[in-house]
Amino acid sequence: MSLASACWQMLRRDLTLLARRKMDVLNPLLFGFLVALLFPLGLGPAPASLALVAPGLLWIIALLSCLWATDGVFDEDFHDGSLALILLSPQPAYFLIMARLMAHWLASGFIVALVSPVLALMLYLPSEAMGVLFLSLLLGSASLVCIGAVGAALTVNVRNGGVLLSLIVLPLYVPVIIFGSAAVQAAAQLQDSTAYLAILAAMSLLAIVLVPLAITAALRINVDAA
Amino acid sequence: MWQFFHKLGSPRWFYQISSSLLPWLGVLSAALIITATVWGLAFAPMDFKQGNSFRIIYIHVPSAFLALAGYYTMAIAGAVYLIWRMKMAEIVLRVAAPIGAVMTFLALITGAIWGKPTWGAWWVWDARITSMLVLFFLYMGVVALAGSYQRADLGSKAAAILALVGTVNIPIIYKSVDWWYSLHQPATIKFTSKPSIHPDMLWPLLLMIVGFYLLYAVLIMLHARAEIVQREQRTRWIQELAK
């Protein structure tokens, strides 16, 4: 089997599994909406104050959504042994992992980006910033999913690893949220946000290229031991 | 050459060599730190704008330096452990994490205490303090991850990977936070204004920095020695040592 077809198989398999488990895909999104509900409850419903914090808030909601979506991305395969097979396959695990990340991005980050205009309406984001919001989430969610997956790989065999995952991953999200929210903020103030979007794209590319190395190493540690 | 590295990895060799090095390093670092403390507290001239609380710089800056240097120490030890499976590298990795975390914590606390008389607030989200806070969480992540594994050697390997991931991220994080701060900086107050430091104020700082670095080496050695005794307790040379 060629590398390309192996990756394609991986992608199809993961997407099929995710399509079957719709709640797994839906839960993080619902969670995002819940948080969008909590903030006005905490901050007050005044449009002015919500619009002020909307850029950063939307990005934080997207970030948390992606984080929760990547929790357990390797768990099931680890426990039923298919992860060992993936790592043992003649195809380099690096690309197979990349294919998996792509599948999970389509089911998490990509959907969050698609749904973000609705969240933006709930939080009174100025309409000028909607487009940039979508674009920034599209470009930035890739690094969110990738970095989250590193945490998931490191905590694959840890009981109640969810909180540990957050502790590990959130500091690494700092650059992404800084530039993501800056992009939306700039757009909301009718300024040019291309530079920020470019930086987001660069970070995502860096993550996509480097993260499968860390993930493979982390998974090997756990698989070899089990 | 390889023999040297092989020896380097042996806990017993490390224990013996640290036994002879510790007295010297300990005395030297104590001398430097005490001298710098007395000098900085009692003899250095007062800063015109900040008043006497600027003297906190003599412990804030060294601990901040070591917080960052400690993370790189931990990451390098982790890399060595992952690549060459050296026992001592694993021990240094494990031991450097809590030490570095304490240094980061001290940098944060002294920074906060310094902030109160200088800027009127206990906490200010300026670039340096924010970066230091992120670094603290990076340390805590490594400590928590290492402890969450049931097998200690696997925990060390996972922690090593995380430390390396963090190392790649640290320059990005620091630059991002720097940039973030410059973007949101309130127009009126300049928090990170850096006055050029008078040489009379600089010398105690330099002495303190060197003293702290030496102290860090001492701390690593002390903690590593305790780790070694624990891990190698079944070996003959430890049994001999115990008598």
Added chain:
Amino acid sequence: MYFDSIGDLIHMAGHGVFVWSSYGITFLALLALIIYPLRKKQKLLKAIKQRSLFEQENVQHESKT
């Protein structure tokens, strides 16, 4: 000395609380970092010694019976 008296050194023109608490916390933390591994090692060595004595007694006891 920069200050006129020890009292001035402690007071530091009103900033004494901040300076001394910073230095105090730092030195306490560093002291704890030094003492903790020393005590841990001491306890370990004592436990090892006791265990080896215990095992020795057992061996002697078995060789007698």
